[in-house]
Amino acid sequence: MNNKLLFMSSVLLAPMAGVNDPVFRRICRRFGADLSYSEMVSALGLAYGSARSAELLYIDDMEKPLAVQLFGKDPQVLAEQARLLEEHYGSDLALIDINMGCPTRKIAGKGEGAALMRDPALAERILRSVVEAVSLPVTVKFRRGYDAGQETAAQFAQMAEAAGVAAVAVHGRWAVQLYSGQADRQVIGRVKAAVGIPVIASGDVYTPADVRFYLQEEGADAVMVARGAQGNPWIFSALKAGLGATPQITLTERVAVAREHLCGLSELFPHRLAAMRKHIAWYFKGIPGAVAIRQQVNNCLQLADYLQLLDDIQSGRFNR
Numbered sequence: 300m301n302n303k304l305l306f307m308s309s310v311l312l313a314p315m316a317g318v319n320d321p322v323f324r325r326i327c328r329r330f331g332a333d334l335s336y337s338e339m340v341s342a343l344g345l346a347y348g349s350a351r352s353a354e355l356l357y358i359d360d361m362e363k364p365l366a367v368q369l370f371g372k373d374p375q376v377l378a379e380q381a382r383l384l385e386e387h388y389g390s391d392l393a394l395i396d397i398n399m400g401c402p403t404r405k406i407a408g409k410g411e412g413a414a415l416m417r418d419p420a421l422a423e424r425i426l427r428s429v430v431e432a433v434s435l436p437v438t439v440k441f442r443r444g445y446d447a448g449q450e451t452a453a454q455f456a457q458m459a460e461a462a463g464v465a466a467v468a469v470h471g472r473w474a475v476q477l478y479s480g481q482a483d484r485q486v487i488g489r490v491k492a493a494v495g496i497p498v499i500a501s502g503d504v505y506t507p508a509d510v511r512f513y514l515q516e517e518g519a520d521a522v523m524v525a526r527g528a529q530g531n532p533w534i535f536s537a538l539k540a541g542l543g544a545t546p547q548i549t550l551t552e553r554v555a556v557a558r559e560h561l562c563g564l565s566e567l568f569p570h571r572l573a574a575m576r577k578h579i580a581w582y583f584k585g586i587p588g589a590v591a592i593r594q595q596v597n598n599c600l601q602l603a604d605y606l607q608l609l610d611d612i613q614s615g616r617f618n619r
């Protein structure tokens with residue numbers, strides 16, 4: 300598909316490690332996400348045959364095509380893994396994104412993720428190698444800059460465009476800021492002015508006004524929803540319909556979606572069931588009894604414990 304068409308005014312589920320399992324991604328797609336991203340996957344992990352990395356690449360029929368995000372710092376390893384992904388998944392993939400924005404010590408501390416913003420020469424070699432290795436669109440996601448006050452996003456985007464990437468995704472926080480404070484939205488306009496390829500905006504997308512601002516004021520081609528989708532996959536239909544970001548979702552609907560997520564994950568990856576603790580806490584955040592639900596979910600071990608909890612929530616036990 301033409302890249303401009305792929306991204307035109309789309310609302311995407313942003314990559315989120317530890318959050319975007321295939322069931323959650325499928326649910327978000329059903330509620331209107333135009334595309335969802337995988338969790339970031341280690342290229343080196345794939346090269347070493349890590350089961351955990353391979354698991355992150357499970358693709359449900361209902362979420363095809365998927366955007367897969369890789370991270371790493373070795374151009375050859377990244378290019379080879381991208382090539383193998385394309386060979387294996389073909390048109391089940393919409394694009395391959397390279398993570399150059401993750402600021403955590405585990406990633407950036409090893410010279411991967413956002414650390415590549417401090418080494419644009421290596422970042423360029425990585426992007427060129429991956430672009431050469433595949434015919435799928437290659438994109439790159441990065442931050443406003445690494446250090447506070449030193450905005451490098453526009454030059455970084457120009458480097459990426461020259462390296463042949465199909466689009467850039469920009470998160471308007473400094474890497475050192477992690478996820479705190481507010482994202483700078485105007486960086487999107489500055490990046491747009493610097494390149495001709497599509498620009499995807501990330502950072503604090505919660506309401507239709509946020510989407511409109513990025514698309515209309517800053518000229519973004521698409522927006523990504525990250526924390527706004529946690530426990531709230533309904534946000535995609537709300538954003539696309541231009542409604543408020545927190546539509547009134549009934550308790551029954553929340554329980555039904557939480558149960559679908561729980562049972563789907565239990566079937567696919569029973570050993571990852573503990574991830575449902577945070578998801579269930581998010582699905583019921585802000586409703587009466589939410590604090591007690593959060594406490595209770597931390598005691599859940601087996602599928603039956605989670606199902607019992609959902610039954611109790613549905614019966615109104617936490618509401619009294």
Ligand SMILES: Cc1cc2nc3c(=O)[nH]c(=O)nc-3n(C[C@H](O)[C@H](O)[C@H](O)COP(=O)(O)O)c2cc1C
Nearest residue numbers: 313314315316338339440470501502503504525526
């Ligand atoms: C729990 C969590 C995990 C994340 N994992 C990734 C990731 O794997 N790759 C990535 O590029 N960004 C990741 N991000 C960043 C988001 O994609 C997004 O750029 C950022 O959260 C800003 O959007 P927001 O303000 O709407 O949350 C993650 C964010 C969160 C909160």
